[in-house]
Amino acid sequence: MTPADPNPSPLLGIIGGSGLYDLPGLSDTHWVGVDTPWGAPSDQILLGRLGGARLAFLPRHGRGHRIPPSEVNYRANIAALKMLGATDVLSLSAVGGLRAELPPGTFVVVDQFIDRTCARAKSFFGRGLVAHVSMAHPVCARLGAHVAATLAAQGVPHARGGTYLTMEGPQFSTLAESRLYRSWNCDVVGMTNMPEAKLAREAELCYATVAMVTDFDCWHPEHDAVTVEAIVRVLLANAQSAKDMVRGAAAAIASDSAAPQCACRRALDHALITAPEARDPEAMRRLRPIAGRVLPLMPDVPPPGGAGDAA
Numbered sequence: 001m002t003p004a005d006p007n008p009s010p011l012l013g014i015i016g017g018s019g020l021y022d023l024p025g026l027s028d029t030h031w032v033g034v035d036t037p038w039g040a041p042s043d044q045i046l047l048g049r050l051g052g053a054r055l056a057f058l059p060r061h062g063r064g065h066r067i068p069p070s071e072v073n074y075r076a077n078i079a080a081l082k083m084l085g086a087t088d089v090l091s092l093s094a095v096g097g098l099r100a101e102l103p104p105g106t107f108v109v110v111d112q113f114i115d116r117t118c119a120r121a122k123s124f125f126g127r128g129l130v131a132h133v134s135m136a137h138p139v140c141a142r143l144g145a146h147v148a149a150t151l152a153a154q155g156v157p158h159a160r161g162g163t164y165l166t167m168e169g170p171q172f173s174t175l176a177e178s179r180l181y182r183s184w185n186c187d188v189v190g191m192t193n194m195p196e197a198k199l200a201r202e203a204e205l206c207y208a209t210v211a212m213v214t215d216f217d218c219w220h221p222e223h224d225a226v227t228v229e230a231i232v233r234v235l236l237a238n239a240q241s242a243k244d245m246v247r248g249a250a251a252a253i254a255s256d257s258a259a260p261q262c263a264c265r266r267a268l269d270h271a272l273i274t275a276p277e278a279r280d281p282e283a284m285r286r287l288r289p290i291a292g293r294v295l296p297l298m299p300d301v302p303p304p305g306g307a308g309d310a311a
Contacts, residue, residue: 010254013056013081013205015196016092017065019239020246021057026050034080037286038124039073041080050247053254056084060093060192069169069191070119078199079124083289087265088143088206088253091197092242094235095164095190096173096217098182103213104234107158107241108188109148110209113138114165114181115194122195124202124290128280131202131271131291138197140264143208143253150248156241162187164211166194178219189217202271203290206264210245212238268294 014020029048034041046057058077061067081089095108102108115122125131144160151158165181167173169191173181181189188211200207214234253259268291276296284295 009054010088010256010259011054011056011084011086012250012253013058013084013086013089014092014246015058015060015077015081015089016242017059017061017235020092020242021046023050023243023247025247026055032084034083036076036079036083037289038075038079038121041076042067042072045080045084047084050250051254053250055250056081056086070117072192074196074199075121075124078196078203078205079290082203082205086205087259088140089200089208090143090147090246090249090253091193091207091209092246093190093192093209093211094214094231095188095211096178096215097213098165098178098186098189098217098219100216100220102159102162102187104215105157105238106213107151107156107238107245108162108164108211108213109144109151109158109160110164110188110193110211111137111139111141111144111161112163113194113197114163114184114186115198117166117168117194119168120195122198124199124287126283128274128283129272129287130274131268132273133198133201133267133271135198135201138201139208140206140262142256142258142262143206143249146252146256147208147210147245147249150245150252154241154244154248156245159187162211164193164209165189167191173217175218178217181217182219188213201264201267204265204267204293206259206262210242212242214238 026048031044031046033044043059043062048055148160163186165186193209214231288295
């Protein structure tokens with residue numbers, strides 16, 4: 001395996017619902033399967049071009065929404081995008097609003113998370129090779145700026161900055177939980193963006209979240225109990241805004257000359273703590289697809305398989 005290109009051409013990964021992929025002007029599309037050391041991602045990945053931007057779309061829950069939040073293979077999803085050459089990841093997710101000023105239909109460009117999940121693998125690293133990445137600022141401010149500028153230009157109701165509380169699910173919050181999250185100054189609540197953001201940081205991917213508010217969580221005194229039907233209605237109403245946002249942000253990201261210098265792409269510079277002589281060769285082999293930039297090549301350890309054939 002050759003060393004990673006220090007300045008790869010931009011490939012924007014989009015993680016979200018399958019409706020996003022029906023973009024006017026999207027060309028050269030084909031679905032590819034990817035085998036990762038952490039298993040299979042949620043689905044095949046749709047590669048395509050939109051003007052000058054290269055895109056890779058991954059249905060987080062699989063086409064047809066087959067996989068619940070706690071059973072998504074987040075490690076495989078992030079690894080698959082990295083192995084295909086993704087440099088940036090834009091994550092879209094439906095959330096409940098925890099603030100009166102963030103009504104359904106609002107897009108929140110998240111800048112912080114509180115992780116309350118408890119049943120998910122949260123790191124690529126582990127026994128044999130330990131690493132600790134910084135999560136003080138868990139999303140890429142550069143990507144967030146592009147997204148916020150796009151939403152503003154398109155007149156979409158949005159907020160720049162906000163804290164996303166990630167709960168385990170699949171059930172919605174109790175009233176007591178919803179009130180607790182508000183007391184913690186959280187702005188939205190969802191089930192999917194952790195450990196996704198942590199894994200993107202470990203994979204040295206620039207990552208940003210756009211949280212689309214579909215309902216007030218159950219704290220709201222005039223809001224009925226959250227139902228799937230109500231969420232779907234708002235999701236459908238937001239679909240066109242989301243597509244327009246992806247189109248505009250993709251163009252800006254593709255032409256961003258500052259991207260190669262982004263600190264996200266060097267997140268592992270000081271993260272590996274296991275002494276080189278104590279690192280397990282098998283762990284190094286497994287980790288090379290996402291951490292190859294900082295792992296020396298070992299000629300006696302064959303690299304793992306990469307992308308499969310196009311569907």
